[in-house]
Amino acid sequence: MPKILLIEMDCLSNADVCLQKQLLKWKQNDHILDAPKVILLGISESDKAKGESLVDIVIMKPLRASSVAVCLQQALEMENGSRKELPNRPVFLGNLLSGKNILVVDDNKVNLRVAAATLKKYGAKVECAESGKDALSLLTLPHKFDACFMDVQMPEMDGFEATRQIRMMENESRAQARIKAASSPNGFHREEPLHEQHLPILAMTADVIVTTYEECLKCGMNGYVSKPFDNEQLYQAVARFVASKPIAGS
Numbered sequence: 035m036p037k038i039l040l041i042e043m044d045c046l047s048n049a050d051v052c053l054q055k056q057l058l059k060w061k062q063n064d065h066i067l068d069a070p071k072v073i074l075l076g077i078s079e080s081d082k083a084k085g086e087s088l089v090d091i092v093i094m095k096p097l098r099a100s101s102v103a104v105c106l107q108q109a110l111e112m113e114n115g116s117r118k119e120l121p122n123r124p125v126f127l128g129n130l131l132s133g134k135n136i137l138v139v140d141d142n143k144v145n146l147r148v149a150a151a152t153l154k155k156y157g158a159k160v161e162c163a164e165s166g167k168d169a170l171s172l173l174t175l176p177h178k179f180d181a182c183f184m185d186v187q188m189p190e191m192d193g194f195e196a197t198r199q200i201r202m203m204e205n206e207s208r209a210q211a212r213i214k215a216a217s218s219p220n221g222f223h224r225e226e227p228l229h230e231q232h233l234p235i236l237a238m239t240a241d242v243i244v245t246t247y248e249e250c251l252k253c254g255m256n257g258y259v260s261k262p263f264d265n266e267q268l269y270q271a272v273a274r275f276v277a278s279k280p281i282a283g284s
């Protein structure tokens with residue numbers, strides 16, 4: 035039996051009662067061994083509403099490589115036993131991003147405004163840079179940022195090179211901190227904590243192909259999000275790389 039099953043909405047609509055009952059059985063009994071995770075390919079919000087009761091994930095057409103990657107990743111996480119009742123995405127994004135300092139880097143001013151507006155909607159404090167070089171200046175250690183959304187294609191210095199430079203700065207900072215700690219009269223004891231900052235950097239791209247994704251990881255990026263932002267993908271990326279902000283009074 036396959037691990038993942040993709041079904042067109044037309045096929046689901048025309049499916050016989052036995053298939054629909056089987057899908058419902060898999061959906062309601064996620065402890066069944068070897069049951070495939072079912073992804074529905076829909077084209078409208080009505081398709082999404084109809085399919086959610088029968089399948090695990092609904093993805094809207096036209097398909098983008100980035101969206102498909104997110105859905106497959108989510109399905110595989112379910113397969114590994116991590117299926118949970120997920121919180122409301124917009125609310126949870128607000129919990130994750132509220133008060134976070136986010137740097138958005140893009141040479142296109144329209145893209146900058148759109149990305150900044152989306153992140154601010156969820157309570158983030160956003161600062162923008164229009165080039166890789168400007169980003170390096172803002173990210174000179176120590177800096178205030180909790181995460182960075184980096185455009186891949188920019189003139190002078192693209193997102194890949196900017197990320198490599200940022201990782202080099204972080205590595206150098208850690209090396210200097212260790213040397214300082216080792217030379218301290220008190221040995222490993224020190225007044226300042228060892229700087230172990232590793233800034234989450236997410237590539238922003240209009241689409242993702244395998245070679246681009248591999249380059250993102252190779253240069254030190256933590257992942258990617260599509261342009262314009264897709265709420266589901268933004269949730270997946272932020273939930274993984276940005277720590278939740280504690281709720282006041284908890």
